[in-house]
Amino acid sequence: MFEQTFKNIDDVLWKEAGCTTDLDYTEQTSWLLFLKYLDDLEHEKALEAELVGKSYTFIVDGSHRWSSWAAPKKADGTVDHDNALIGDDLIDYVNRQLFPYLQGFKLRATSPATIEYKIGEIFSEIKNRFQSGYSLRDALEYVDELRFRSQQEKHELSHLYEAKIRNMGNAGRNGGEYYTPRPLIRAIIRVVKPQIGDRIYDGACGSAGFLCESYDYLRQGKLTTKQLEQLQTSTFTGKEKKSLAYVIAIMNMILHGIDAPNIIHTNTLTENLSDIQDKNCFDVILANPPFGGKERKEIQQNFPVKTGETAFLFLQHFIKILKVSGRAGVVIKNTFLSNSDNASHALRQELLSSCNLHTILDCPGGTFIGAGVKTVVLFFEKGTPTQKIWYYQLDPGRNMGKTNALHDDDLQEFVELQATVAETEKSWLVDIADVERESFDLSVKNPNKAAESPLREPQEIMDEIAALDAESAEILAGIGGMLGG
Numbered sequence: 001m002f003e004q005t006f007k008n009i010d011d012v013l014w015k016e017a018g019c020t021t022d023l024d025y026t027e028q029t030s031w032l033l034f035l036k037y038l039d040d041l042e043h044e045k046a047l048e049a050e051l052v053g054k055s056y057t058f059i060v061d062g063s064h065r066w067s068s069w070a071a072p073k074k075a076d077g078t079v080d081h082d083n084a085l086i087g088d089d090l091i092d093y094v095n096r097q098l099f100p101y102l103q104g105f106k107l108r109a110t111s112p113a114t115i116e117y118k119i120g121e122i123f124s125e126i127k128n129r130f131q132s133g134y135s136l137r138d139a140l141e142y143v144d145e146l147r148f149r150s151q152q153e154k155h156e157l158s159h160l161y162e163a164k165i166r167n168m169g170n171a172g173r174n175g176g177e178y179y180t181p182r183p184l185i186r187a188i189i190r191v192v193k194p195q196i197g198d199r200i201y202d203g204a205c206g207s208a209g210f211l212c213e214s215y216d217y218l219r220q221g222k223l224t225t226k227q228l229e230q231l232q233t234s235t236f237t238g239k240e241k242k243s244l245a246y247v248i249a250i251m252n253m254i255l256h257g258i259d260a261p262n263i264i265h266t267n268t269l270t271e272n273l274s275d276i277q278d279k280n281c282f283d284v285i286l287a288n289p290p291f292g293g294k295e296r297k298e299i300q301q302n303f304p305v306k307t308g309e310t311a312f313l314f315l316q317h318f319i320k321i322l323k324v325s326g327r328a329g330v331v332i333k334n335t336f337l338s339n340s341d342n343a344s345h346a347l348r349q350e351l352l353s354s355c356n357l358h359t360i361l362d363c364p365g366g367t368f369i370g371a372g373v374k375t376v377v378l379f380f381e382k383g384t385p386t387q388k389i390w391y392y393q394l395d396p397g398r399n400m401g402k403t404n405a406l407h408d409d410d411l412q413e414f415v416e417l418q419a420t421v422a423e424t425e426k427s428w429l430v431d432i433a434d435v436e437r438e439s440f441d442l443s444v445k446n447p448n449k450a451a452e453s454p455l456r457e458p459q460e461i462m463d464e465i466a467a468l469d470a471e472s473a474e475i476l477a478g479i480g481g482m483l484g485g
Helices: 002-015 024-052 087-103 114-124 134-141 151-170 181-190 208-218 225-233 243-256 310-321 342-354 408-418 456-482
Strands: 199-203 236-240 263-265 283-285 322-333 356-360 375-382 389-391 428-432
Touching: 002 024, 002 114, 002 134, 002 151, 024 114, 024 134, 024 151, 024 243, 087 114, 087 181, 114 263, 151 243, 181 208, 181 283, 181 322, 181 375, 181 408, 199 208, 199 263, 208 236, 208 243, 208 283, 243 263, 263 456, 283 310, 310 322, 310 342, 342 375, 389 408
Parallel strands: 199 236, 199 283, 236 263, 283 322, 356 389
Antiparallel strands: 322 375, 356 375, 389 428
């Protein structure tokens, strides 16, 4: 129903001089969608209040409401072009009046948990990149065609928005930080098995993929009014450092059905571990923290194991903020399992002694589009030391990449076998007593792997090289474009 509208918005953005990358497209679509969503939500609440004889106080005042400036209508419901701002007048209004007004909500809000605060935070973090008021007018009229009134409409919009986030992730570099393949997320959730009543946390939430997919997982079946309210208000918490990802995370959760998402705009790693109390801890942690980053010395002082590696700091944070008997699924680069530096060694020792690291999923190269590193997923429960680790080596039987992305079917066997910790050609058990105590090396060494297949035909090898070259060229072109912006 809305797919063509999204394509039309993209066409407008593609011609707009102020938008040069997929990240720009997603950012600009996000603030427009957010304001249209907010207008639909307010009108719905006003109607509900009217039906029970009450009045509703609008959050956004009359002159700044979507229906006043973005889509003024005639009596017959068509756009009133005589009163609709266009050209420089429209750009001037958005930059000088609308954005400053919306930014002011942050100061006027009663608490960070309110939708008012989220409005102020969003519009303090992004800017209008439209330079042509005629392009913006076109985009506004396309966005006005979208409706957020029913769950079905939100569901369709969430799929289209997810596709936009995926394209942004495939563009490489910064975009890739925000996007974890959804089939991998869904498999992690099926293993961790969050339940209604659990508090679920992602301290590096990016586009909120783990939180959105957890919501979809928990929404299955018939739920009581109390359970639905729990999902809305007290189940999900995300933290995100980067401005664009923060905005995308909020919009993504709204489209999945969470009206006022609890996404906090902060650098999680500035929190000192010694300040985390039991009441702040979570039942479930699902995360793919950024790796390869380098944190400053003062940030490292917040952690017992000092290291500049961002992912290792996040892992310490997750272990600390997980409740006793809480469950976690965390993506990390596979070198964590075998690195011989002091930080890696100490962190492995801490994980094995304070948690039951019961499962390690070894992901093939190319699982994360545009990322050269190989990754593993650590599944652990806090409170008892590790006795045995069940490993699974994921092998979809094809080279992974942009045109060969991960599917849900690729992970079905892993989820099924993990429930029984069965040993197969792709899976095996390691007794922690057999792990070398000096190094605590946990690297993936499959003892059950069948003998290597015979040498491949030269043409098959040449075809694979050509495909990899083409993919590398595309990724480099994307990075070049982003560096230019």
